[in-house]
Amino acid sequence: MTFRSRRLEELLGGTLDAISYADIAALVGNPDAAEAEDLDYKQAHYTSEAKSREELAKDVAAFANHMGGVIIIGMAEYRGVPSMVFDVALDDARLRELQQRIASSTAPAVRWHHVLKENPASPGNGFLIIAVPRSPQAPHAITVPPLKASTAALRYPRRGGSTTEWLTETYVASAYHQRFTALAGRQERMRELQQQLAAQETDRNLPHLLVTLVPDVPGDMRINQESYERYEAALRQARPFLGQDEEPFKAVSVQAQRLMLHNPRVRSRSDLAYLYTDGSGIWALPLATSFDQDAEPNERVRALDADLLVHQLMSALAFLGAHARDRCGTTGTARVEADLVDRMYSHPWAPPEPYPRPGQLRPAHLYPLGLLQHGPHPHGEFVCRHAQAEATALLDDLADTGTGLVQACSLLADQLFHPFGIAEASPVAPVGEIRRAAWSGPLQAAITSWAEENGVPQTGL
Template identity: 70%
Template sequence: MRINQETFAQHEPALRGAQPLLGQDDRPFKAVSVQSGGLMLHHPRVRSRSDLAYLYTDGSGIWAQPLPTEFDKDIEPDERLRVLQADVLVHRLLSALAFLATHARDRCGATGTVSIEVDLVDRMYSHPYAPPEPYPRPGQPRPGHVYPLVLQQTSPFPPSEFLCRSAQGEATAVLDDLTDAGTGLVQAGSLLADQLFHAFGIAEAAPLTNQGEIRLPAWRQNVQPGITTWADHQGVPLTDH
């Protein structure tokens, strides 16, 4: 992808107005900037806690996503756990695969097979490629306590057996399968999600099947309508088993 004034003017409005979260109308990116090697998508006002994406000119890309978690404030601070809902993790993973694949194929003309890596970390400095965590300067507050992650699936699917600080998954996929956002996307997402879930002691990511289906009972009721509408539109089969 060549970046110049003409191509930036062409891509910037579409990227700034993109709704990449499947089945949702949210727009996580408010600004698009030129960076060395490509484009950066971000939210200038809340950049330290917002989605951040880099779309490189060779078709590669990365999307860092702050996932919403919950914890029980009534529990003693030393015993608190951060609960990550399984359908949130899976939904964000599918959305990232489709969004980055679209950039690779439709903007950069990439074809064939792509390599994918996904990393889940409890905070930025837990990432294997992150820089060393800086020490606070005198007078600055120390970073808050980071609570370990647990992964919560809807009943009757099994919950986490282990706490987790980080998890990683790797896979290859056909680029067109990801960009077309059909059963091929769900199959690739299932393979990657299973690897992340294994770090929590869960054998399979219940929201997806390896046949490329959406397992609807594994999604919470408040998010079922959105994922169902998306699946119907893309021809992705739904299953109750």
């Protein structure tokens, strides 16, 4: 498991493997590169002295117990901002010492990987990067003896901003419980998120797509006043629909262990998302349909465009994947489920629908869904009220918004299309291609532009 952070990749200009020595050296004097909850600098190597051994164990365990991060050795800092390059030796002996000290000073032993950036002008010297992903085995303790007699025996560090905090006994107990129950409870967690939203939103009488993501390794998004103000500003300005400039979330509110993204003025007809502190998320997206004017009311349907459905699905996957990875620090795989419903009462975890009164006419919103494809691709043969899809996806594929995202979307879209009698979703191909002929109007222009910017291959049919 490797550490990935969109914030750091944007700051550095690429992934840790792809950037150069010069990219790191260019951080000197950049206030945006100041030490943070995912970034630390060290001027020189950790030594064998007791204080340095304790510092090394504290630094790597603090990242592993939070959202992960990187330590750049060979860079001095002044008030957190990188200030001067001090190349360090990049020999194997240093790496072996790090491996031995981290393994013997943390329990469970923290997993990490290293990246070397050699100075072209000084072979054998440069930057040593220690990359620590958020750990599924957290909490990690420091096992080296404390240097100060007043130091508490409880030795569980966690990164807090640019400094280190020490976890309380209550937090440690909760973290241990989460470790032992997380993997067994992923499916239950999925159902819990869907039940909460479906039960609270039964007045949503329009067709909706609900996309739910639960990471296999829980993350850790802290909500306090400072972080809320940062998240609130970013999420209200978020443009999650691929290739489009729309900002669907007009308000961001704090709720129990989550942020709620919504539009309070038209709540039942607008996008609603819950972003949880463990990296889970669910997004309810209302879908525009055209109303069938069949002369027989009982045979009328709501026609849904296939390209709209796929566009919403792919956008939601990217948005929720980025939340899990970049805001909560989780890595690896996630369970994803997509539910297409003609109204919220059709969701399998919604509460029972009240019976209509005798003689009451059938409301328009109860008509089932039909699916229309564009170009040479066939329309749906059947109608339905609920279609469901599920898959396991790599969070990096979703958050990086490239070919991997299209492949994951194709897998889920095919499952959603099957109840309509369509064998394969035409807008996207399983190999990760965009089929332009299956998109129409403004959506075709948006998705084509997005694909070109992100290196996603396209085909005419």
